[in-house]
Amino acid sequence: MKRGTSGSFGAQLKALREAAGFTQEELATIAGLSVHAVSALERGERRRPHVETVRALSAALDLTGAKRDALLGSSRALAHDAAADELTSVALPLPPTTLLGRETDLKILRRWLDEPSTRLVTLTGPGGAGKTRLALELARALTDGPTRVVLVPLAAIRNPAFVAPAIAEALGLSDVAARELPTRARLACGDRPTLLLADNFEQVLDAATLIADLLTSVPPLKMLVTSRSPLRVRGEREYAVGPLGLEGSSDTTSPADLVRSPAVRLLVERIRDVSPEFRLTPTNGPVVTAICRRLDALPLALELAAPWMKVLTAEDLLLRLEHDPLLSTATAPRDVPERQQTMNATVSWSYQLLGARERRAFRRLGALPGSFSIEAASAVLSGGDPSTTSEEALDVVASLIDKSLLLRAETAVAHRPRYYMLETVRAYAGLELGVSGERPDALEGLVRHCLNEASIAKQGLTGPAQAEWLDRVHENVENHRGGLTWLIERARPSEAVDIAWGLVFFWLVRGHSVEGLRWFDQILSLASVPPLSESKAMTGSALLWYTQGELARAREALSRALPLAQNGGDFSLVAQIEMIFGHVEHASGNLSEARERFTRAIEGFQALKIAWGTGSALNGKAGVALAGGDADLAEDLLNEATIALRHCGPWFLTPVLSFRATLALRRGKATEAMALVRESLTHLRELRDRASFVYALVPLAVAAVHVGEHVWAARILGARDAVSERTGGRVAVGVIHDLKVRAEREVKARLGSNVWDRAYDAGRRASIDALLNDIDRVLDKK
Template sequence: MIRTPDQRLRVFVSSTLRELEPERRAARGAIERLRLAPVMFELGARPHPPRELYRAYLQQSDVFVGVYWQQYGWIAPGEDVSGLEDEYRMARADMPKLLYVKQPGERQERLHALLERIQHDDTASYKPFSTAEELAELIEADLATLLAERFDRSRAPAASPADTADTAATDRLPAPYTQLIGREREVAELLAWLDDSARRLITLAGPGGIGKSRLAIEVARLARERFDRVAFVALEHMRDADEVVPAIARALGVREMSDGPLADLIANARAGHRDLIVLDNFEQVMAAAPVIAALLADLPDATFLVTSRARLRVRGEYVFDVEPLGVPSDPAKGSVDEILDAPAVRLFGDRAQAADPRFTLTAENAEDVARICRALEGVPLAIELAAARVRALTPGVMLAKLDRVLPLLTTAARDVPERQRTIETTVQWSIDLLGADAGALFVRLGVFAGDFSLEAVEAIEAVGSWTADLLETLLELVDSSLLRQHDEAGMPFFSMLAPVREVATARFELGADAAVIRRAHADHYARLSVETEPLLRGTTQLAALARLQAERDNLRAGYRHLISLGEVDIVADAVWRLLLYWWIRTLLPEAKGWMEQILEAGVPLSGRTRAIALAFSSWVALLQPGSRVDQGPVEESIALFHAAGETFGEACARTVLSLACTSASPPDLHRAEQLERQAIELVVAHGDASFEGLFRGALGSVLLFQGRADEALTIFLAVLEHAIRIGDPFVESVTLTNAGWARLALGEAHPEVFARHLELSLRLGNEDGVGYAFEGLAACAILLSDVDRAGVLLGAAETARQRTGLIEQRSYITYQPFVDRMLASDRAAEFEAARARGRALSRRAALDLVLGAR
């Protein structure tokens, strides 16, 4: 192009105006002495808003000069940043940036933060200065050097861009066979990352089959207009790191024309071009990571988007962890619409319909599909392989076969890479890349049944020592996407996706040391039960519940193994110590199941173990509708606890017997009161503040059933103060609902009490408490003559009870009179219609009805 005399290079000058007025004059003089054109805010007519003006100026400029001192600049109404920062952000990636900071200075906080980011911008020159005269000298010298460098590069001796670059090369992205589903958030976030000039090496990291390549292709496709060229480099068949740079050169259309380094040819050929280079399946050539880091410096205008099962672990890398697709929450608790909207379910439906056009997602099969997606933990490849089986299996039959997922997850498609024909080969592909220590540890981790803590890994490592540095080896497994790391209750936890875990488990079972490791695993989780017991009370309750919930599958596996060895006393003790966990998390039927296994194990039981088993079994039976409880086993439990000298156990057994007396037909409320008072004496002597509050509340309930509502309320209010004082949310939640029923018995409706109980129940994960809250709120609505709301809430309560399968008989005694009153009124039909609507509500909709935005 032939320039006319007035088309000089334009240099945009960015700074605050008043505090740097002398410096701006000096910068203008330096630019004009080089016969360049200064582009400055104060030099042009301004019939436009300032933001539009400087953005237009920037678009027409060739070089960016930034001058900074103390002030961050004015932030216009409706904007997040000042014009000063906006100008720096808007400077094109291919625009040379010369930045100068005046010294000394007391800089505003936001300017300090901006300068810290600028210092890490490896596409910019960054220098200090003290006076306007020094600034002028720096700008004049730097602009002259910049022009000389650009001229030298344009006539590089090795080859010119015309010699080395294939001008006919165009973007070569693989054409995807299928629509990308469920990744809208990830695509948007990655496109924003590509707009950030600081993020020039982005690694999409994740296990095999998670959808890294498909996501990278979609992001690159949508980002085409932002780059001069998009190059896709497939590395899946490479094993030699030396092949990577030639592959990049071919993708960019750069031809090797001399004996010089190929990286230099690429740098010369693509100088000044903003390229996006996609490197797919980089885990195959991890030794080339330093080469990519060097190219990052040689190609200052390029961005690398890498997919890999392991992180590159080089400077400048930004890792984007590709997670599984979102799966529905518990399908039993969600509506059909919520299930069908889950990304994993949408993917299953799309791929299943591609396999068999007759297949459609319906209300009838939605729950089965949701459970399949949950079992496969949202792994896209696993879901696609499973969906292809709808030609032979219904979702219901497929779900039944998912106990062992690997045989089901295969494909006969001829155009699928061998490593993706089955989930098992996909996992094997990652295992083959591990070092010896990591491979050995991976096999031993097959002992774990679900998420596991660092402490648990240390416990099994103590019996084998398969690695010199456990933390470093775990990190290798995390970086290789075979393990996933997260924090729970302030502790590091690890997990494996279902297909990975099944491979690890299968290999573990074949190991010579499997029996020793399994025993170490079981002993650790028995100890965990003992150590966690005191933490389930008071202010540590929520964290302890989260810890146990995170490791629940391993607790179960440990208990099963100990029972198989005849170590039933250890299991009974462990289960008993976690009484509050089973109770709060509505898992009491599971605890009863352990007790039944212990009683049926055919091994001698200690008196304490038998007492625990009888107490648990009797208590849970009382919570299961329609059960008739024989008081004999509870009486025996009390005697056995007493003989063993365990006051806490005896207090619990007496409370269970009190509950049985209250629930009997007719109820024996006098004996129930006596038993509860005895229980309180025992637990006070034991010194357990949480159970003291729970047992005093149980006494208040007995008094309430006796018609002594005033006395009961006095007890409940005292217990509520006690619960808040000791910081125990479960005692507080139980007492709130008791106090709400006492007030209802006195003719007062306090729905806010039950709403607070509901909030606490949700925090605790106490699904049983949700049912109690809805029942109390329904009774309040009846007392307040809000018939429609009462019916809806009672219907929602009934659905909640169906989910848990539990209902305390005493709860029925309190709310049923309110229901009978409505059924006998002239608004019974309206009430029943609302009740039916409430039963059909999803859990989320019912909670929204009560809590709204909360």
């Protein structure tokens, strides 16, 4: 996998766009694409640009000759990854700057990881030493070989219980409990060498036993961990990441020699970022070197000091550093390593130099556990009283970015910038927030933000911008976790349910049902949950239990939820309960009861003019008609469902397309079924919905059998099973399951074991592009 590498399509597109002077919005407008599409391509989230898309981008950028061919060539190079990889992998972040002074470290660590006996390497060192940057550079170098590299960012996670879901998501696994992770990870990795990079492990050290279990259970897995402390598990090799090199005598070395020192070079480059006219001279060279030495040549300390050169001379900065009591280690706790004392003191020194307004903003932003939007910043700055405007928040955020205390984050939604603090900086902000006594008020602001985001997410996740909203919620998930934790600790179930209820479709589509169930369970365990809140929590639990195949538990929860919703007069909730009931009864084989449930749901949704609900319930009833052999009724219902869902999110349309493909197969229209599956696959690729992908490929395999393409059918089934094993996706709908069983039996009988094995194994490695190209090939012949 080569996502995020310098030669990738996304990296090339971003470089060409910036060279042309375009924003993502401007390039999207000129090329006739959405901003979300351009952003996803640059970040590597959308990995299969169509040829027409690449040509439109080339024309918009006015590319000709070699540059145009290089961009087109890089897009074609992506087409070889297996479908399971495309649907589950996450890009390594692109480095904003060149890594300095770590060549020896990289050589040693690469040699360690090449040794078969080395399974776990932990990079240790104080905050600000550059552990994450070094680890990412090492991981990026490995992507050029056969090793699959998986990033697990843990900086925003405080609860060790969330480490297993984070690892599962990085490996592309859906709905995994911690006890299942080693077994599922073994299936996900197969025989392929895999490096899992777990970044910022120090605040979840209690999860170290999980790392040991994974290494024991998954032979091809190696782990690279960054942490201020070692994990202390068997087989761990610890590598201490020291400061940058600072060689030579500052009094006698020339500026040309001094700048060869990585620490001096880093400081000079960062000073030039804010003062382009700055030059290293024989006069200031010794002073700059002394600044680096005073800051122990720690990269983050140098980054934080550099912006002050806009208002101070090098001599003034050194004088402040030498005489400021905050940078004296004489009074620091004896059990804190000296370089960590320096790093903490540097952040403290930067904090004390801020104005009162900036200090207040800095410490309050420490209440946000993950990256955040301007709206979130405004909320925590205001606290319980929404008084700070987005413009005021943006002003203070810009000021903190200017001083390197905040950074701008990569985002999946180009027109919604996000920001974050490095973990060392956030930890200090959190300490200052606690001392100030403002933490409860700041967290009340976070809760207010989460409630508002969940409310509008509930609408966005059902609308046409569904893919964008899935990414938006994913980026905000750590803040939602923080808000939910605060509310549950304070026994406030109504607000907690409102947040959790707004995230249900995110948990469902992106394969986080286990986490959703955990939150609903915690809410329901609180005392005095209001009836309607209890009904919502029960309904959310039932939906997620259904996706887990726990039909009895889902039915029990729905039975409790329905009278509460009816008595509370929440008719939208009643309709949703009836629809989920319909799915549960259908999966249980109770077609008559399922039909009645879906009918009531349709009536309820239609009365309230809820389009996504109407279309989904119509589709559910169509599935019952198909199972009962009434093809004409099924077709009428599917036509109605398609009309109802025309302005809704594409996720709601994909099961309609699957049933329509199934219906076409029953009528002997294999090519029509293929065209419907093709449309479904394009939606699922954009949504990154692994579970539905497993469903969609079954009618395609049957269609291949119908047109005599048995080898292709074996490849399709191989691709389906590879995604299923990686993600845990299952086929629960009886109609689709029966199709798969019959198709697999017929193909095996027709091909024989040898041909079946070869074709099936090839399919497991097939890309989504290969699947789409095969559909086009067959359709073109008809």
